[in-house]
Amino acid sequence: MPELTRRRALGAAAALAAVAGGQALTATSASASAPAPAAGHHDGPEPFDEVYRGRRIEGRAGGGGHHHGAGYGVFVDGVELHVMQNADGSWISVVSHYDPVPTPRAAARAAVVELQGAPLVPLG
Numbered sequence: 001m002p003e004l005t006r007r008r009a010l011g012a013a014a015a016l017a018a019v020a021g022g023q024a025l026t027a028t029s030a031s032a033s034a035p036a037p038a039a040g041h042h043d044g045p046e047p048f049d050e051v052y053r054g055r056r057i058e059g060r061a062g063g064g065g066h067h068h069g070a071g072y073g074v075f076v077d078g079v080e081l082h083v084m085q086n087a088d089g090s091w092i093s094v095v096s097h098y099d100p101v102p103t104p105r106a107a108a109r110a111a112v113v114e115l116q117g118a119p120l121v122p123l124g
Contacts, residue, residue: 074093
């Protein structure tokens with residue numbers, strides 16, 4: 001069995017909190033706060049691929065190994081940026097965890113600003 005590390009303990013606690021928070025929402029409040037997807041459109045964030053402040057940022061469905069954002073992967077210079085969608089629809093990343101933003105693209109941009117040119121180190 002793998003050794004319990006602080007990172008794993010915090011990850012487990014965050015997962016439990018997310019599940020508990022999601023169960024606390026009623027169907028009425030969930031439908032009132034979540035935007036309705038466009039007809040015939042997938043319900044995930046739009047993909048993106050751009051250079052921001054000299055760093056290549058990408059976001060796409062199904063990308064990455066950490067699926068806290070409904071199977072959506074975000075990458076900075078080809079390295080996965082761990083992102084998670086909160087119950088209220090905002091997004092956070094491992095780099096800017098306490099600064100929720102509206103989209104995965106905004107999370108990637110915030111991470112680039114926070115990294116200040118440093119390379120992103122992969123999780124795990």
